[in-house]
C-alpha cells in the first residue's frame with residue numbers, strides 16, 4: 623500500500639505514523655475494538671482549516687492539490703475542511719469536494735462558504751453578495767460559514783465595510799444554524815465585541831493569534847480555537863501560551879495550507895501532511911503526547927463541525 627513520497631517531511635511523518643490505510647476514511651479514533659490497525663500509535667489528523675484551491679498548489683507542489691491530498695492521506699490525515707474566501711471560490715469548492723467524494727485515497731473533504739475580510743473590496747453591493755451567499759448555503763453543501771472576520775493588517779482597508787460584511791455573514795450562520803470560521807488579524811478587540819453579539823453562533827477562531835488572557839475570555843463564551851504551524855515558530859511564545867491556557871475540549875489543529883508551514887519548513891509550501899509537527903508542538907505546550915494532541919483535536923473538530931453522525 624505504500625508508495626513513494628519524495629518529500630522529506632512526508633518521509634518523517636510516515637515513519638512516525640502507523641497508518642491505517644484501509645480504515646475506509648472512517649475515524650479510527652472511533653474504530654470498533656478488534657481493528658488491529660487502530661492501536662495507540664495510529665495517528666489520525668483532522669486538518670480543520672486549509673486552502674487546497676489556492677493556486678500555490680499548482681505552482682509549487684508536484685502534482686498539485688490532488689497529489690498533496692493523497693500524500694496527506696498517506697500521512698494519516700483523514701479529514702480536511704477547505705475554507706472559502708469569496709463567493710466564487712466557495713461555489714467552486716462545492717464542486718471540488720464533490721469531485722473527490724468517491725476517491726478513497728484522499729481525506730474526507732468538506733467545504734465552507736464565505737467572504738474573507740481582505741476580499742471585502744471585491745463586493746460593491748453587500749445585499750447582493752449576501753443574497754448569493756445565502757443561495758450557496760441553502761444548497762447544504764457547506765458545513766460552516768467562513769472564513770469571515772476582520773483583517774486590519776493593510777492600512778488602506780475599509781474597516782466599516784469589513785465590519786458590515788462580518789456581521790451580515792454571522793447573521794447567515796445564525797439563520798442556517800451553521801458554525802462560523804473566524805479570521806482575526808490585528809483586529810482582536812473588534813472581533814471580540816462583534817462575536818459577543820452572536821452568542822448562539824458556534825465559532826472557531828482559526829489560527830488564533832490573541833493572548834492567553836484573550837483566549838480565556840473567549841473560552842468562557844465557549845468559543846473554539848485552532849492552532850497551526852505558528853505553534854512551532856521560535857518567536858511564537860504568545861501563541862503557545864494561549865494554546866496552553868484554554869480548555870482541551872475547545873482546541874482544534876489546522877495547517878491553513880498552503881500558508882504558514884511549520885518549522886522546519888517555514889516559508890515553503892504547507893500541506894496537511896505536516897500535521898504531525900503541529901500536533902507535536904501542541905503536545906509540548908500542554909504536557910501531553912503528540913498522539914493525545916492529535917486525538918483531542920480530531921475529536922473536537924468532529925464535534926465543532928457537527929460531523930458526529932456522519
Ligand SMILES: [Zn+2]
Nearest residue numbers: 769805828829
Ligand atoms: Zn484566515
Ligand SMILES: [Zn+2]
Nearest residue numbers: 671705769878
Ligand atoms: Zn484561511
